[in-house]
Amino acid sequence: MAFSVKLSYHKRLFLLLLAFSWAMIACFIVFQYYREKQCKSDVLNAQLQTYNRHLLNAIGRGADYAHYISLHEPLLEDLRVTLIDFSGRVIYDDRLSLDSLDNHLNRPEISQAMRKGTGYHISRHSTSDGRSYFYSATKGEQLIVRSAIPYSASLRELLKADWAFLWGIFMFSIVMSVLAYFATRRIGRTIERLNLFAAKAERGESFDETESFPHDELGSISQHIIKLYTHKRQLTNNLNHELKTPVASIQVCLETLLSGITLSEEKRQELLGRCYANTDRLRRLLADVSLITRMEDGSQLIDREKVIVDDILCEIADELKALPEEQQMSFHLDLSEPVIVYGNHSLLSSIFRNLIENAMAYSGGKNIFISLCAHAQGFYHIRFEDDGCGVDTEKLPRLFERFYRVDKGRSRQRGGTGLGLAIVKHAVQFHGGTISASNRPGGGLRFDFTLPEASSRQS
Numbered sequence: 001m002a003f004s005v006k007l008s009y010h011k012r013l014f015l016l017l018l019a020f021s022w023a024m025i026a027c028f029i030v031f032q033y034y035r036e037k038q039c040k041s042d043v044l045n046a047q048l049q050t051y052n053r054h055l056l057n058a059i060g061r062g063a064d065y066a067h068y069i070s071l072h073e074p075l076l077e078d079l080r081v082t083l084i085d086f087s088g089r090v091i092y093d094d095r096l097s098l099d100s101l102d103n104h105l106n107r108p109e110i111s112q113a114m115r116k117g118t119g120y121h122i123s124r125h126s127t128s129d130g131r132s133y134f135y136s137a138t139k140g141e142q143l144i145v146r147s148a149i150p151y152s153a154s155l156r157e158l159l160k161a162d163w164a165f166l167w168g169i170f171m172f173s174i175v176m177s178v179l180a181y182f183a184t185r186r187i188g189r190t191i192e193r194l195n196l197f198a199a200k201a202e203r204g205e206s207f208d209e210t211e212s213f214p215h216d217e218l219g220s221i222s223q224h225i226i227k228l229y230t231h232k233r234q235l236t237n238n239l240n241h242e243l244k245t246p247v248a249s250i251q252v253c254l255e256t257l258l259s260g261i262t263l264s265e266e267k268r269q270e271l272l273g274r275c276y277a278n279t280d281r282l283r284r285l286l287a288d289v290s291l292i293t294r295m296e297d298g299s300q301l302i303d304r305e306k307v308i309v310d311d312i313l314c315e316i317a318d319e320l321k322a323l324p325e326e327q328q329m330s331f332h333l334d335l336s337e338p339v340i341v342y343g344n345h346s347l348l349s350s351i352f353r354n355l356i357e358n359a360m361a362y363s364g365g366k367n368i369f370i371s372l373c374a375h376a377q378g379f380y381h382i383r384f385e386d387d388g389c390g391v392d393t394e395k396l397p398r399l400f401e402r403f404y405r406v407d408k409g410r411s412r413q414r415g416g417t418g419l420g421l422a423i424v425k426h427a428v429q430f431h432g433g434t435i436s437a438s439n440r441p442g443g444g445l446r447f448d449f450t451l452p453e454a455s456s457r458q459s
Contacts, residue, residue, distance in 0.1 A: 008188060013188055014185070014188075017180055018177055021173070021176070022173065025170075025173045028169070029170070041134075044136075045120040045136045048120070048136035048148075049136055049138055051079075051147055052137070052138035052146070053138055055069070055081070056140035056141075056145055059140065059143070060141065065092060066092065069094055077149075078150055079147055079148070079149055080094060080095045080133065080147065080148045080150075081093070081094045081146070081147050081148075082148070083143055083144070083146075084104050084110060084143060084144045085142075085143050085144075086114070086142075086143070087103075087105065088104050088105025088106070088110065089104075090103075090104055091143065104146075107121070107135070108121040108135075109137040110144060110146065113137040113139040113146075117138070118137065118138050118139070120134070120135055121134075122151070131151075132150065132151040134149050134150075135148045136148070197225075246278035246279075246281050246282050247278075249274060250275050253274050253275045253278075256271055257271055285419070289419065291347075291423055302344050302347070303344060304343055305344075305345070306340055306341075306454040307340070307341050307344070307454075308338065308339070309339035309341055309352075309382075309451070310335060313333055313352060317331045320356070327360065329356075329360055329365065329366055329367060329386070332369045332370070333370050333371075334370070334372065335370075335371070336372050337375065339372060339382070340454045341451045341452060341453065342431075342452055342453065342454035342455070343451065343452070344430070347427040348427070348451070350423055350427055351424050351428060352370070352384075354420040354421065354423055354424045355384050355424060355447060356368060358420050359386040359445070362388070363390075363444060365386040365389070365443075367386065367387045368385070368386050369385040370382065371383050371385075373448070378452060378453050379433065379452055380452075382448075382449055383447070384446070384447040384449075385440050385444055385445070385446045386440070386444040386445055387440070387442065387443055387444040388443070388444045389444070390439040390443060390444055391439065396439070399421050400421050400424070400437070402418065402422040403418035403419065403422075424447075428450075428451070431452055433449055434450055435447060435448070435449035435450075436449075
């Protein structure tokens, strides 16, 4: 029965890396072996070439070559010397009879010497005496001198590559392979865990969101993906939950109106009013979700320009004056200089409008304070405060969470979507700023945030 075994990502990555690495190492070892052998052969050839040139110089001065060779001690032990004319005929050999030697013109070292002036050949079997030699030939003005030494065990040892170095490379490769195994296992485990998360997410199964990943780029990417998915899933779940209440209320009201039950005009208007209020809540909820999504997914498409924050605050202050007296809060501005921000007018306006609406709906205070605390390093530090009831300290870190409500029942009665402060945080971060929440020492809630100034280059 045929079956296939699917290797894990770690094993496939390791085997691929191992195959690639060892292929490179093998090529390097082979190259190094032949390079070192070639290098040693060149050194030996240079010694023989030196001897050949001395002999050619002596012959050029009129010396008898047989007499010269017999008088001078050979450069290397068991050296054989042969003289060959340009037709390939052997005219002298200090070891063999000339009758036993055929034409040498086609010998590799002789052919090279005829073309280039010098030539050598390693371990060629001699047809004359049956031995293998290392040959080195040098071309003179009238003839070619060829010296040769038998390719004996000592010569093989001389020309042999340095295996100590090659073994060192081999052992180093073993160590690197072991390290590569653990390195690829670390990467493979991260990929496998990310793949497991993707599979569970696709099936809608739960997964451990707190499981840590390695502190590297891949681990950081994995954590960002899981965090983003968690936020999206949380938004979807919360949005589904938030939509149920107004939709159910609208449905009940409409069913009552359509049931044919005799209702007083007052009751009928009440039901219609509920439908309108819940419809308006749905509209604002969808608008807030759309705004957050636009900031997260299309931030590069949102226009930026120089925005005068003072004008936004003056416009909001005029709008507050038009509210019924029981809903109004006193508006106190303390801006020591014009606040000109490089950003999006609509998003900057949403920061202050949502903070003000939050204070008016939930603080229970009478005053709103907006001040410029500092202007340094290209950023404005702005503080927003109210003099209301504040928030329990343990709940402060969750104020910017989507759909988080300090008092759920009260928030829904006020018609809030639960996204106001989340929009504030996203809008501040969209502009490259930071925001934090704390309780005001004199009572109430305080928000400190930064916004970038509009420089001359951002026109």
